[in-house]
Amino acid sequence: MTAWLVLAKAGSKRVSEGYDDNPATHYSWDNTVNNHAKLKVGDVIALWDATELLGLSVVEDIEVGQAEKETPYCLKCGRADVAERKKKLPRFVCWNQKCKYESDQAGWKRKQVTTYRSRHEAGWIDSRGTLTAPELRALCVQPASQNSLRELRWDDFQHALTHGGMPLPLGVIDTTQQVIAEGHGTATIRVRKGQPTFRKHLLDVFGEVCAFTGPAPVQALEAAHLYSYAANGKHHKGGGLLLRRDLHRLFDLGLIAVSPQTKTLHVADALKAYPDYAKLNGSPLTVPVTDDHLKWLSKHWDMHRVQAPAPTFPQQAPAEVATV
Incomplete structure:
Protein backbone atom coordinates (compact mmCIF):
# COMPACT_ATOMS: atom_id res chain seq x y z
CA MET A 1 0.00 0.00 0.00
CA LYS A 69 2.45 28.85 -15.91
CA GLU A 70 3.57 32.28 -14.74
CA THR A 71 5.56 32.04 -11.54
CA PRO A 72 7.27 34.62 -9.35
CA TYR A 73 10.87 34.29 -8.31
CA CYS A 74 12.88 35.96 -5.58
CA LEU A 75 14.83 39.01 -6.75
CA LYS A 76 17.50 38.29 -4.14
CA CYS A 77 18.23 34.55 -4.34
CA GLY A 78 16.70 33.93 -7.78
CA ARG A 79 14.63 30.92 -6.68
CA ALA A 80 11.05 30.40 -7.84
CA ASP A 81 9.94 30.02 -4.28
CA VAL A 82 8.03 33.23 -3.63
CA ALA A 83 4.53 33.63 -2.17
CA GLU A 84 2.30 36.61 -2.86
CA ARG A 85 0.59 37.93 0.26
CA LYS A 86 -3.03 39.04 0.10
CA LYS A 87 -3.14 41.38 3.10
CA LYS A 88 0.28 41.77 4.68
CA LEU A 89 3.07 43.95 3.31
CA PRO A 90 5.65 43.72 1.83
CA ARG A 91 3.71 41.97 -0.93
CA PHE A 92 6.12 39.10 -1.61
CA VAL A 93 8.08 36.84 0.72
CA CYS A 94 10.65 34.23 -0.26
CA TRP A 95 9.85 30.74 1.08
CA ASN A 96 13.49 29.73 0.91
CA GLN A 97 14.41 29.26 4.58
CA LYS A 98 17.93 30.51 3.88
CA CYS A 99 16.66 33.70 2.26
CA LYS A 100 13.20 34.84 3.46
CA TYR A 101 13.62 38.07 1.50
CA GLU A 102 10.59 40.40 1.61
CA SER A 103 9.82 42.88 -1.14
CA ASP A 104 6.97 44.70 -2.86
CA GLN A 105 8.22 43.29 -6.17
CA ALA A 106 9.16 39.91 -7.59
CA GLY A 107 10.56 38.65 -10.84
CA TRP A 108 8.17 36.78 -13.15
CA LYS A 109 8.73 34.11 -15.75
CA ARG A 110 6.48 31.93 -17.89
CA LYS A 111 7.09 28.27 -18.63
CA GLN A 112 5.32 25.19 -19.93
CA VAL A 113 4.39 22.65 -17.25
CA HIS A 163 -6.00 4.07 17.67
CA GLY A 164 -6.67 7.79 17.75
CA GLY A 165 -9.93 7.70 19.69
CA MET A 166 -12.11 8.72 16.71
CA PRO A 167 -13.46 5.75 14.75
CA LEU A 168 -13.19 6.07 10.98
CA PRO A 169 -14.72 3.80 8.31
CA LEU A 170 -11.35 2.77 6.88
CA GLY A 171 -12.98 -0.22 5.23
CA VAL A 172 -14.14 2.26 2.57
CA ILE A 173 -10.50 2.57 1.50
CA ASP A 174 -10.18 -1.19 0.93
CA THR A 175 -13.52 -1.33 -0.89
CA THR A 176 -12.65 1.57 -3.19
CA GLN A 177 -9.26 0.07 -4.03
CA GLN A 178 -10.93 -3.22 -4.86
CA VAL A 179 -13.45 -1.49 -7.13
CA ILE A 180 -10.66 0.38 -8.94
CA ALA A 181 -8.59 -2.80 -9.31
CA GLU A 182 -11.58 -4.56 -10.85
CA GLY A 183 -11.99 -1.81 -13.42
CA HIS A 184 -15.17 -0.20 -12.04
CA GLY A 185 -13.70 3.23 -11.43
CA THR A 186 -16.13 4.95 -13.79
CA ALA A 187 -19.11 3.47 -11.94
CA THR A 188 -17.67 4.55 -8.62
CA ILE A 189 -17.24 8.13 -9.83
CA ARG A 190 -20.74 8.16 -11.31
CA VAL A 191 -22.26 7.41 -7.91
CA ARG A 192 -20.70 10.46 -6.31
CA LYS A 193 -21.68 12.68 -9.22
CA GLY A 194 -25.27 11.48 -8.85
CA GLN A 195 -25.33 12.20 -5.12
CA PRO A 196 -27.26 15.53 -5.33
CA THR A 197 -29.97 13.89 -7.43
CA PHE A 198 -30.12 10.96 -5.00
CA ARG A 199 -30.50 13.36 -2.04
CA LYS A 200 -33.22 15.33 -3.81
CA HIS A 201 -35.11 12.11 -4.46
CA LEU A 202 -34.96 11.22 -0.76
CA LEU A 203 -36.19 14.70 0.19
CA ASP A 204 -39.11 14.26 -2.22
CA VAL A 205 -39.98 10.91 -0.64
CA PHE A 206 -39.42 11.62 3.06
CA GLY A 207 -39.46 15.39 3.41
CA GLU A 208 -37.04 17.18 5.73
CA VAL A 209 -36.93 14.30 8.19
CA CYS A 210 -34.03 12.36 9.70
CA ALA A 211 -35.03 8.69 9.68
CA PHE A 212 -33.59 8.25 13.20
CA THR A 213 -34.63 11.43 15.03
CA GLY A 214 -37.42 13.13 13.08
CA PRO A 215 -37.80 16.58 11.48
CA ALA A 216 -34.51 18.42 10.95
CA PRO A 217 -33.21 21.41 8.97
CA VAL A 218 -32.55 20.43 5.39
CA GLN A 219 -28.99 21.73 5.73
CA ALA A 220 -28.29 19.08 8.39
CA LEU A 221 -29.56 16.14 6.36
CA GLU A 222 -27.39 13.87 4.24
CA ALA A 223 -28.33 11.10 1.84
CA ALA A 224 -27.20 7.94 3.60
CA HIS A 225 -26.69 4.81 1.54
CA LEU A 226 -27.81 1.64 3.27
CA TYR A 227 -25.18 -0.29 1.31
CA SER A 228 -21.57 0.20 0.23
CA TYR A 229 -22.05 2.58 -2.70
CA ALA A 230 -18.38 2.23 -3.68
CA ALA A 231 -18.82 -1.50 -4.16
CA ASN A 232 -22.22 -1.36 -5.84
CA GLY A 233 -21.44 1.46 -8.23
CA LYS A 234 -24.99 2.82 -8.46
CA HIS A 235 -27.93 4.03 -6.41
CA HIS A 236 -30.36 1.23 -5.59
CA LYS A 237 -34.11 1.38 -5.15
CA GLY A 238 -34.93 1.65 -1.47
CA GLY A 239 -31.22 2.00 -0.77
CA GLY A 240 -31.20 5.31 1.06
CA LEU A 241 -32.54 7.31 3.99
CA LEU A 242 -31.98 10.87 5.12
CA LEU A 243 -29.85 11.12 8.27
CA ARG A 244 -28.28 13.89 10.29
CA ARG A 245 -24.58 14.13 9.50
CA ASP A 246 -23.39 12.74 12.87
CA LEU A 247 -25.85 9.86 12.69
CA HIS A 248 -24.85 9.16 9.10
CA ARG A 249 -21.23 8.69 10.18
CA LEU A 250 -22.21 6.48 13.14
CA PHE A 251 -24.44 4.38 10.88
CA ASP A 252 -21.61 3.92 8.36
CA LEU A 253 -19.37 2.76 11.20
CA GLY A 254 -21.99 0.31 12.43
CA LEU A 255 -22.22 2.05 15.81
CA ILE A 256 -25.91 2.49 15.09
CA ALA A 257 -27.85 -0.17 13.24
CA VAL A 258 -31.51 -0.87 12.53
CA SER A 259 -33.12 -4.17 13.44
CA PRO A 260 -34.95 -5.29 10.30
CA GLN A 261 -37.38 -7.31 12.44
CA THR A 262 -38.53 -4.54 14.78
CA LYS A 263 -37.53 -1.47 12.73
CA THR A 264 -35.90 -0.03 15.85
CA LEU A 265 -32.46 1.42 16.45
CA HIS A 266 -29.71 -0.54 18.15
CA VAL A 267 -26.96 1.61 19.63
CA ALA A 268 -23.54 0.07 20.27
CA ASP A 269 -22.28 0.02 23.85
CA ALA A 270 -19.49 2.44 22.90
CA LEU A 271 -22.10 5.17 22.36
CA LYS A 272 -24.17 4.60 25.48
CA ALA A 273 -21.95 6.88 27.55
CA TYR A 274 -23.40 9.76 25.53
CA PRO A 275 -26.99 10.52 26.64
CA ASP A 276 -28.15 11.95 23.31
CA TYR A 277 -27.18 8.73 21.54
CA ALA A 278 -28.05 6.33 24.35
CA LYS A 279 -31.68 7.50 24.32
CA LEU A 280 -31.98 6.43 20.69
CA ASN A 281 -31.53 2.77 21.65
CA GLY A 282 -34.84 1.02 20.96
CA SER A 283 -36.39 4.01 19.21
CA PRO A 284 -38.47 3.30 16.11
CA LEU A 285 -37.67 4.71 12.72
CA THR A 286 -39.41 8.04 12.18
CA VAL A 287 -40.25 7.34 8.54
CA PRO A 288 -42.08 4.49 6.82
CA VAL A 289 -39.80 2.05 5.01
CA THR A 290 -40.39 -0.39 2.19
CA ASP A 291 -39.34 -3.99 1.73
CA ASP A 292 -36.42 -2.74 -0.34
CA HIS A 293 -35.23 -0.61 2.58
CA LEU A 294 -35.53 -3.58 4.90
CA LYS A 295 -33.49 -5.73 2.51
CA TRP A 296 -30.57 -3.29 2.67
CA LEU A 297 -30.99 -2.68 6.41
CA SER A 298 -30.80 -6.45 6.91
CA LYS A 299 -27.48 -6.59 5.06
CA HIS A 300 -26.14 -3.73 7.21
CA TRP A 301 -27.40 -5.50 10.36
CA ASP A 302 -25.74 -8.76 9.36
CA MET A 303 -22.46 -6.94 8.73
CA HIS A 304 -22.36 -5.07 12.05
CA ARG A 305 -24.53 -7.12 14.42
CA VAL A 306 -23.69 -10.72 13.54
CA GLN A 307 -23.00 -11.60 17.16
CA ALA A 308 -25.36 -9.11 18.74
CA PRO A 309 -28.75 -10.38 19.89
CA ALA A 310 -31.70 -8.81 18.13
CA PRO A 311 -33.31 -6.20 20.39
CA THR A 312 -36.70 -7.03 21.86
CA PHE A 313 -38.11 -3.53 22.03
CA PRO A 314 -41.83 -3.36 21.27
CA GLN A 315 -42.43 -2.21 17.75
CA GLN A 316 -44.07 1.20 17.44
CA ALA A 317 -45.80 2.73 14.48
CA PRO A 318 -43.60 5.23 12.64
CA ALA A 319 -44.57 8.87 12.81
CA GLU A 320 -46.62 10.29 9.95
CA VAL A 321 -44.36 12.18 7.58
CA ALA A 322 -45.56 14.52 4.89
CA THR A 323 -43.91 14.02 1.53
CA VAL A 324 -42.80 16.83 -0.71
Missing part, protein backbone atom coordinates in the same frame (compact mmCIF):
# COMPACT_ATOMS: atom_id res chain seq x y z
CA THR A 2 1.38 3.41 -1.02
CA ALA A 3 0.05 6.51 0.71
CA TRP A 4 0.78 10.20 0.19
CA LEU A 5 0.35 13.24 2.40
CA VAL A 6 -0.49 16.26 0.21
CA LEU A 7 -0.89 19.90 1.19
CA ALA A 8 -4.18 21.65 0.42
CA LYS A 9 -4.02 24.95 2.26
CA ALA A 10 -6.28 27.90 1.46
CA GLY A 11 -4.37 31.16 1.28
CA SER A 12 -1.00 29.45 0.75
CA LYS A 13 1.30 29.90 -2.20
CA ARG A 14 -0.56 26.96 -3.81
CA VAL A 15 -3.56 29.26 -4.33
CA SER A 16 -1.49 32.16 -5.64
CA GLU A 17 0.15 29.75 -8.10
CA GLY A 18 -3.23 28.72 -9.50
CA TYR A 19 -3.62 25.21 -8.11
CA ASP A 20 -7.20 23.96 -8.03
CA ASP A 21 -7.99 22.00 -4.86
CA ASN A 22 -11.16 20.63 -3.34
CA PRO A 23 -10.00 18.20 -0.64
CA ALA A 24 -13.04 15.93 -0.81
CA THR A 25 -13.01 15.49 -4.59
CA HIS A 26 -9.79 16.48 -6.37
CA TYR A 27 -6.23 17.76 -5.98
CA SER A 28 -3.93 19.43 -8.49
CA TRP A 29 -0.17 19.80 -8.93
CA ASP A 30 2.39 20.02 -11.73
CA ASN A 31 5.84 18.80 -12.66
CA THR A 32 7.54 21.59 -10.71
CA VAL A 33 6.55 19.74 -7.52
CA ASN A 34 8.84 17.10 -6.05
CA ASN A 35 7.43 13.54 -6.39
CA HIS A 36 5.00 14.84 -9.05
CA ALA A 37 5.05 11.62 -11.11
CA LYS A 38 5.00 9.15 -8.24
CA LEU A 39 1.33 9.31 -7.30
CA LYS A 40 -0.59 6.49 -8.99
CA VAL A 41 -4.18 5.37 -9.41
CA GLY A 42 -5.03 3.18 -6.41
CA ASP A 43 -2.71 5.04 -4.02
CA VAL A 44 -4.10 6.43 -0.78
CA ILE A 45 -4.15 10.25 -0.75
CA ALA A 46 -4.32 12.04 2.61
CA LEU A 47 -4.90 15.80 2.54
CA TRP A 48 -3.87 18.25 5.26
CA ASP A 49 -3.82 22.05 5.63
CA ALA A 50 -0.50 22.30 7.52
CA THR A 51 -2.50 22.24 10.76
CA GLU A 52 -4.42 18.95 10.78
CA LEU A 53 -5.52 16.04 8.63
CA LEU A 54 -8.57 16.94 6.52
CA GLY A 55 -9.37 13.50 5.18
CA LEU A 56 -8.20 10.62 3.05
CA SER A 57 -9.30 8.66 0.03
CA VAL A 58 -8.06 6.58 -2.88
CA VAL A 59 -6.90 8.05 -6.19
CA GLU A 60 -9.41 6.92 -8.82
CA ASP A 61 -7.95 8.75 -11.79
CA ILE A 62 -5.22 11.27 -12.63
CA GLU A 63 -5.81 13.70 -15.49
CA VAL A 64 -2.57 14.78 -17.17
CA GLY A 65 -2.35 17.93 -19.27
CA GLN A 66 -0.16 20.82 -20.39
CA ALA A 67 -0.33 24.46 -19.37
CA GLU A 68 1.66 27.66 -19.38
CA THR A 114 2.80 19.23 -17.14
CA THR A 115 -0.32 19.36 -14.97
CA TYR A 116 -1.85 16.61 -12.84
CA ARG A 117 -5.30 16.48 -11.26
CA SER A 118 -6.48 13.60 -9.12
CA ARG A 119 -10.06 12.44 -8.72
CA HIS A 120 -10.74 10.75 -5.39
CA GLU A 121 -14.32 11.55 -4.37
CA ALA A 122 -15.78 8.04 -4.10
CA GLY A 123 -13.78 6.88 -1.10
CA TRP A 124 -13.49 10.20 0.74
CA ILE A 125 -13.38 9.94 4.56
CA ASP A 126 -13.56 13.24 6.43
CA SER A 127 -10.91 13.00 9.16
CA ARG A 128 -10.74 16.43 10.77
CA GLY A 129 -9.74 16.28 14.41
CA THR A 130 -7.84 13.00 14.15
CA LEU A 131 -4.18 13.84 13.53
CA THR A 132 -2.27 17.09 14.05
CA ALA A 133 0.52 18.50 11.89
CA PRO A 134 3.36 17.21 14.13
CA GLU A 135 1.78 13.75 14.22
CA LEU A 136 1.44 13.71 10.42
CA ARG A 137 5.02 14.83 9.83
CA ALA A 138 6.26 12.06 12.11
CA LEU A 139 4.37 9.50 10.00
CA CYS A 140 6.11 10.49 6.75
CA VAL A 141 8.87 8.38 5.24
CA GLN A 142 11.00 11.53 5.50
CA PRO A 143 9.65 13.40 8.56
CA ALA A 144 11.78 16.51 7.92
CA SER A 145 10.60 16.90 4.31
CA GLN A 146 9.11 20.23 3.23
CA ASN A 147 7.59 18.85 0.01
CA SER A 148 3.92 19.38 -0.80
CA LEU A 149 3.73 15.69 -1.73
CA ARG A 150 5.23 13.40 0.90
CA GLU A 151 5.10 9.63 1.15
CA LEU A 152 3.54 8.22 4.31
CA ARG A 153 4.39 5.02 6.15
CA TRP A 154 1.01 3.43 5.49
CA ASP A 155 1.05 0.82 8.25
CA ASP A 156 1.97 3.43 10.87
CA PHE A 157 -0.50 5.94 9.44
CA GLN A 158 -3.31 3.37 9.52
CA HIS A 159 -2.41 2.39 13.08
CA ALA A 160 -2.49 6.04 14.19
CA LEU A 161 -5.96 6.48 12.69
CA THR A 162 -7.40 3.32 14.21
Whole structure:
Protein backbone atom coordinates (compact mmCIF):
# COMPACT_ATOMS: atom_id res chain seq x y z
CA MET A 1 0.00 0.00 0.00
CA THR A 2 1.38 3.41 -1.02
CA ALA A 3 0.05 6.51 0.71
CA TRP A 4 0.78 10.20 0.19
CA LEU A 5 0.35 13.24 2.40
CA VAL A 6 -0.49 16.26 0.21
CA LEU A 7 -0.89 19.90 1.19
CA ALA A 8 -4.18 21.65 0.42
CA LYS A 9 -4.02 24.95 2.26
CA ALA A 10 -6.28 27.90 1.46
CA GLY A 11 -4.37 31.16 1.28
CA SER A 12 -1.00 29.45 0.75
CA LYS A 13 1.30 29.90 -2.20
CA ARG A 14 -0.56 26.96 -3.81
CA VAL A 15 -3.56 29.26 -4.33
CA SER A 16 -1.49 32.16 -5.64
CA GLU A 17 0.15 29.75 -8.10
CA GLY A 18 -3.23 28.72 -9.50
CA TYR A 19 -3.62 25.21 -8.11
CA ASP A 20 -7.20 23.96 -8.03
CA ASP A 21 -7.99 22.00 -4.86
CA ASN A 22 -11.16 20.63 -3.34
CA PRO A 23 -10.00 18.20 -0.64
CA ALA A 24 -13.04 15.93 -0.81
CA THR A 25 -13.01 15.49 -4.59
CA HIS A 26 -9.79 16.48 -6.37
CA TYR A 27 -6.23 17.76 -5.98
CA SER A 28 -3.93 19.43 -8.49
CA TRP A 29 -0.17 19.80 -8.93
CA ASP A 30 2.39 20.02 -11.73
CA ASN A 31 5.84 18.80 -12.66
CA THR A 32 7.54 21.59 -10.71
CA VAL A 33 6.55 19.74 -7.52
CA ASN A 34 8.84 17.10 -6.05
CA ASN A 35 7.43 13.54 -6.39
CA HIS A 36 5.00 14.84 -9.05
CA ALA A 37 5.05 11.62 -11.11
CA LYS A 38 5.00 9.15 -8.24
CA LEU A 39 1.33 9.31 -7.30
CA LYS A 40 -0.59 6.49 -8.99
CA VAL A 41 -4.18 5.37 -9.41
CA GLY A 42 -5.03 3.18 -6.41
CA ASP A 43 -2.71 5.04 -4.02
CA VAL A 44 -4.10 6.43 -0.78
CA ILE A 45 -4.15 10.25 -0.75
CA ALA A 46 -4.32 12.04 2.61
CA LEU A 47 -4.90 15.80 2.54
CA TRP A 48 -3.87 18.25 5.26
CA ASP A 49 -3.82 22.05 5.63
CA ALA A 50 -0.50 22.30 7.52
CA THR A 51 -2.50 22.24 10.76
CA GLU A 52 -4.42 18.95 10.78
CA LEU A 53 -5.52 16.04 8.63
CA LEU A 54 -8.57 16.94 6.52
CA GLY A 55 -9.37 13.50 5.18
CA LEU A 56 -8.20 10.62 3.05
CA SER A 57 -9.30 8.66 0.03
CA VAL A 58 -8.06 6.58 -2.88
CA VAL A 59 -6.90 8.05 -6.19
CA GLU A 60 -9.41 6.92 -8.82
CA ASP A 61 -7.95 8.75 -11.79
CA ILE A 62 -5.22 11.27 -12.63
CA GLU A 63 -5.81 13.70 -15.49
CA VAL A 64 -2.57 14.78 -17.17
CA GLY A 65 -2.35 17.93 -19.27
CA GLN A 66 -0.16 20.82 -20.39
CA ALA A 67 -0.33 24.46 -19.37
CA GLU A 68 1.66 27.66 -19.38
CA LYS A 69 2.45 28.85 -15.91
CA GLU A 70 3.57 32.28 -14.74
CA THR A 71 5.56 32.04 -11.54
CA PRO A 72 7.27 34.62 -9.35
CA TYR A 73 10.87 34.29 -8.31
CA CYS A 74 12.88 35.96 -5.58
CA LEU A 75 14.83 39.01 -6.75
CA LYS A 76 17.50 38.29 -4.14
CA CYS A 77 18.23 34.55 -4.34
CA GLY A 78 16.70 33.93 -7.78
CA ARG A 79 14.63 30.92 -6.68
CA ALA A 80 11.05 30.40 -7.84
CA ASP A 81 9.94 30.02 -4.28
CA VAL A 82 8.03 33.23 -3.63
CA ALA A 83 4.53 33.63 -2.17
CA GLU A 84 2.30 36.61 -2.86
CA ARG A 85 0.59 37.93 0.26
CA LYS A 86 -3.03 39.04 0.10
CA LYS A 87 -3.14 41.38 3.10
CA LYS A 88 0.28 41.77 4.68
CA LEU A 89 3.07 43.95 3.31
CA PRO A 90 5.65 43.72 1.83
CA ARG A 91 3.71 41.97 -0.93
CA PHE A 92 6.12 39.10 -1.61
CA VAL A 93 8.08 36.84 0.72
CA CYS A 94 10.65 34.23 -0.26
CA TRP A 95 9.85 30.74 1.08
CA ASN A 96 13.49 29.73 0.91
CA GLN A 97 14.41 29.26 4.58
CA LYS A 98 17.93 30.51 3.88
CA CYS A 99 16.66 33.70 2.26
CA LYS A 100 13.20 34.84 3.46
CA TYR A 101 13.62 38.07 1.50
CA GLU A 102 10.59 40.40 1.61
CA SER A 103 9.82 42.88 -1.14
CA ASP A 104 6.97 44.70 -2.86
CA GLN A 105 8.22 43.29 -6.17
CA ALA A 106 9.16 39.91 -7.59
CA GLY A 107 10.56 38.65 -10.84
CA TRP A 108 8.17 36.78 -13.15
CA LYS A 109 8.73 34.11 -15.75
CA ARG A 110 6.48 31.93 -17.89
CA LYS A 111 7.09 28.27 -18.63
CA GLN A 112 5.32 25.19 -19.93
CA VAL A 113 4.39 22.65 -17.25
CA THR A 114 2.80 19.23 -17.14
CA THR A 115 -0.32 19.36 -14.97
CA TYR A 116 -1.85 16.61 -12.84
CA ARG A 117 -5.30 16.48 -11.26
CA SER A 118 -6.48 13.60 -9.12
CA ARG A 119 -10.06 12.44 -8.72
CA HIS A 120 -10.74 10.75 -5.39
CA GLU A 121 -14.32 11.55 -4.37
CA ALA A 122 -15.78 8.04 -4.10
CA GLY A 123 -13.78 6.88 -1.10
CA TRP A 124 -13.49 10.20 0.74
CA ILE A 125 -13.38 9.94 4.56
CA ASP A 126 -13.56 13.24 6.43
CA SER A 127 -10.91 13.00 9.16
CA ARG A 128 -10.74 16.43 10.77
CA GLY A 129 -9.74 16.28 14.41
CA THR A 130 -7.84 13.00 14.15
CA LEU A 131 -4.18 13.84 13.53
CA THR A 132 -2.27 17.09 14.05
CA ALA A 133 0.52 18.50 11.89
CA PRO A 134 3.36 17.21 14.13
CA GLU A 135 1.78 13.75 14.22
CA LEU A 136 1.44 13.71 10.42
CA ARG A 137 5.02 14.83 9.83
CA ALA A 138 6.26 12.06 12.11
CA LEU A 139 4.37 9.50 10.00
CA CYS A 140 6.11 10.49 6.75
CA VAL A 141 8.87 8.38 5.24
CA GLN A 142 11.00 11.53 5.50
CA PRO A 143 9.65 13.40 8.56
CA ALA A 144 11.78 16.51 7.92
CA SER A 145 10.60 16.90 4.31
CA GLN A 146 9.11 20.23 3.23
CA ASN A 147 7.59 18.85 0.01
CA SER A 148 3.92 19.38 -0.80
CA LEU A 149 3.73 15.69 -1.73
CA ARG A 150 5.23 13.40 0.90
CA GLU A 151 5.10 9.63 1.15
CA LEU A 152 3.54 8.22 4.31
CA ARG A 153 4.39 5.02 6.15
CA TRP A 154 1.01 3.43 5.49
CA ASP A 155 1.05 0.82 8.25
CA ASP A 156 1.97 3.43 10.87
CA PHE A 157 -0.50 5.94 9.44
CA GLN A 158 -3.31 3.37 9.52
CA HIS A 159 -2.41 2.39 13.08
CA ALA A 160 -2.49 6.04 14.19
CA LEU A 161 -5.96 6.48 12.69
CA THR A 162 -7.40 3.32 14.21
CA HIS A 163 -6.00 4.07 17.67
CA GLY A 164 -6.67 7.79 17.75
CA GLY A 165 -9.93 7.70 19.69
CA MET A 166 -12.11 8.72 16.71
CA PRO A 167 -13.46 5.75 14.75
CA LEU A 168 -13.19 6.07 10.98
CA PRO A 169 -14.72 3.80 8.31
CA LEU A 170 -11.35 2.77 6.88
CA GLY A 171 -12.98 -0.22 5.23
CA VAL A 172 -14.14 2.26 2.57
CA ILE A 173 -10.50 2.57 1.50
CA ASP A 174 -10.18 -1.19 0.93
CA THR A 175 -13.52 -1.33 -0.89
CA THR A 176 -12.65 1.57 -3.19
CA GLN A 177 -9.26 0.07 -4.03
CA GLN A 178 -10.93 -3.22 -4.86
CA VAL A 179 -13.45 -1.49 -7.13
CA ILE A 180 -10.66 0.38 -8.94
CA ALA A 181 -8.59 -2.80 -9.31
CA GLU A 182 -11.58 -4.56 -10.85
CA GLY A 183 -11.99 -1.81 -13.42
CA HIS A 184 -15.17 -0.20 -12.04
CA GLY A 185 -13.70 3.23 -11.43
CA THR A 186 -16.13 4.95 -13.79
CA ALA A 187 -19.11 3.47 -11.94
CA THR A 188 -17.67 4.55 -8.62
CA ILE A 189 -17.24 8.13 -9.83
CA ARG A 190 -20.74 8.16 -11.31
CA VAL A 191 -22.26 7.41 -7.91
CA ARG A 192 -20.70 10.46 -6.31
CA LYS A 193 -21.68 12.68 -9.22
CA GLY A 194 -25.27 11.48 -8.85
CA GLN A 195 -25.33 12.20 -5.12
CA PRO A 196 -27.26 15.53 -5.33
CA THR A 197 -29.97 13.89 -7.43
CA PHE A 198 -30.12 10.96 -5.00
CA ARG A 199 -30.50 13.36 -2.04
CA LYS A 200 -33.22 15.33 -3.81
CA HIS A 201 -35.11 12.11 -4.46
CA LEU A 202 -34.96 11.22 -0.76
CA LEU A 203 -36.19 14.70 0.19
CA ASP A 204 -39.11 14.26 -2.22
CA VAL A 205 -39.98 10.91 -0.64
CA PHE A 206 -39.42 11.62 3.06
CA GLY A 207 -39.46 15.39 3.41
CA GLU A 208 -37.04 17.18 5.73
CA VAL A 209 -36.93 14.30 8.19
CA CYS A 210 -34.03 12.36 9.70
CA ALA A 211 -35.03 8.69 9.68
CA PHE A 212 -33.59 8.25 13.20
CA THR A 213 -34.63 11.43 15.03
CA GLY A 214 -37.42 13.13 13.08
CA PRO A 215 -37.80 16.58 11.48
CA ALA A 216 -34.51 18.42 10.95
CA PRO A 217 -33.21 21.41 8.97
CA VAL A 218 -32.55 20.43 5.39
CA GLN A 219 -28.99 21.73 5.73
CA ALA A 220 -28.29 19.08 8.39
CA LEU A 221 -29.56 16.14 6.36
CA GLU A 222 -27.39 13.87 4.24
CA ALA A 223 -28.33 11.10 1.84
CA ALA A 224 -27.20 7.94 3.60
CA HIS A 225 -26.69 4.81 1.54
CA LEU A 226 -27.81 1.64 3.27
CA TYR A 227 -25.18 -0.29 1.31
CA SER A 228 -21.57 0.20 0.23
CA TYR A 229 -22.05 2.58 -2.70
CA ALA A 230 -18.38 2.23 -3.68
CA ALA A 231 -18.82 -1.50 -4.16
CA ASN A 232 -22.22 -1.36 -5.84
CA GLY A 233 -21.44 1.46 -8.23
CA LYS A 234 -24.99 2.82 -8.46
CA HIS A 235 -27.93 4.03 -6.41
CA HIS A 236 -30.36 1.23 -5.59
CA LYS A 237 -34.11 1.38 -5.15
CA GLY A 238 -34.93 1.65 -1.47
CA GLY A 239 -31.22 2.00 -0.77
CA GLY A 240 -31.20 5.31 1.06
CA LEU A 241 -32.54 7.31 3.99
CA LEU A 242 -31.98 10.87 5.12
CA LEU A 243 -29.85 11.12 8.27
CA ARG A 244 -28.28 13.89 10.29
CA ARG A 245 -24.58 14.13 9.50
CA ASP A 246 -23.39 12.74 12.87
CA LEU A 247 -25.85 9.86 12.69
CA HIS A 248 -24.85 9.16 9.10
CA ARG A 249 -21.23 8.69 10.18
CA LEU A 250 -22.21 6.48 13.14
CA PHE A 251 -24.44 4.38 10.88
CA ASP A 252 -21.61 3.92 8.36
CA LEU A 253 -19.37 2.76 11.20
CA GLY A 254 -21.99 0.31 12.43
CA LEU A 255 -22.22 2.05 15.81
CA ILE A 256 -25.91 2.49 15.09
CA ALA A 257 -27.85 -0.17 13.24
CA VAL A 258 -31.51 -0.87 12.53
CA SER A 259 -33.12 -4.17 13.44
CA PRO A 260 -34.95 -5.29 10.30
CA GLN A 261 -37.38 -7.31 12.44
CA THR A 262 -38.53 -4.54 14.78
CA LYS A 263 -37.53 -1.47 12.73
CA THR A 264 -35.90 -0.03 15.85
CA LEU A 265 -32.46 1.42 16.45
CA HIS A 266 -29.71 -0.54 18.15
CA VAL A 267 -26.96 1.61 19.63
CA ALA A 268 -23.54 0.07 20.27
CA ASP A 269 -22.28 0.02 23.85
CA ALA A 270 -19.49 2.44 22.90
CA LEU A 271 -22.10 5.17 22.36
CA LYS A 272 -24.17 4.60 25.48
CA ALA A 273 -21.95 6.88 27.55
CA TYR A 274 -23.40 9.76 25.53
CA PRO A 275 -26.99 10.52 26.64
CA ASP A 276 -28.15 11.95 23.31
CA TYR A 277 -27.18 8.73 21.54
CA ALA A 278 -28.05 6.33 24.35
CA LYS A 279 -31.68 7.50 24.32
CA LEU A 280 -31.98 6.43 20.69
CA ASN A 281 -31.53 2.77 21.65
CA GLY A 282 -34.84 1.02 20.96
CA SER A 283 -36.39 4.01 19.21
CA PRO A 284 -38.47 3.30 16.11
CA LEU A 285 -37.67 4.71 12.72
CA THR A 286 -39.41 8.04 12.18
CA VAL A 287 -40.25 7.34 8.54
CA PRO A 288 -42.08 4.49 6.82
CA VAL A 289 -39.80 2.05 5.01
CA THR A 290 -40.39 -0.39 2.19
CA ASP A 291 -39.34 -3.99 1.73
CA ASP A 292 -36.42 -2.74 -0.34
CA HIS A 293 -35.23 -0.61 2.58
CA LEU A 294 -35.53 -3.58 4.90
CA LYS A 295 -33.49 -5.73 2.51
CA TRP A 296 -30.57 -3.29 2.67
CA LEU A 297 -30.99 -2.68 6.41
CA SER A 298 -30.80 -6.45 6.91
CA LYS A 299 -27.48 -6.59 5.06
CA HIS A 300 -26.14 -3.73 7.21
CA TRP A 301 -27.40 -5.50 10.36
CA ASP A 302 -25.74 -8.76 9.36
CA MET A 303 -22.46 -6.94 8.73
CA HIS A 304 -22.36 -5.07 12.05
CA ARG A 305 -24.53 -7.12 14.42
CA VAL A 306 -23.69 -10.72 13.54
CA GLN A 307 -23.00 -11.60 17.16
CA ALA A 308 -25.36 -9.11 18.74
CA PRO A 309 -28.75 -10.38 19.89
CA ALA A 310 -31.70 -8.81 18.13
CA PRO A 311 -33.31 -6.20 20.39
CA THR A 312 -36.70 -7.03 21.86
CA PHE A 313 -38.11 -3.53 22.03
CA PRO A 314 -41.83 -3.36 21.27
CA GLN A 315 -42.43 -2.21 17.75
CA GLN A 316 -44.07 1.20 17.44
CA ALA A 317 -45.80 2.73 14.48
CA PRO A 318 -43.60 5.23 12.64
CA ALA A 319 -44.57 8.87 12.81
CA GLU A 320 -46.62 10.29 9.95
CA VAL A 321 -44.36 12.18 7.58
CA ALA A 322 -45.56 14.52 4.89
CA THR A 323 -43.91 14.02 1.53
CA VAL A 324 -42.80 16.83 -0.71
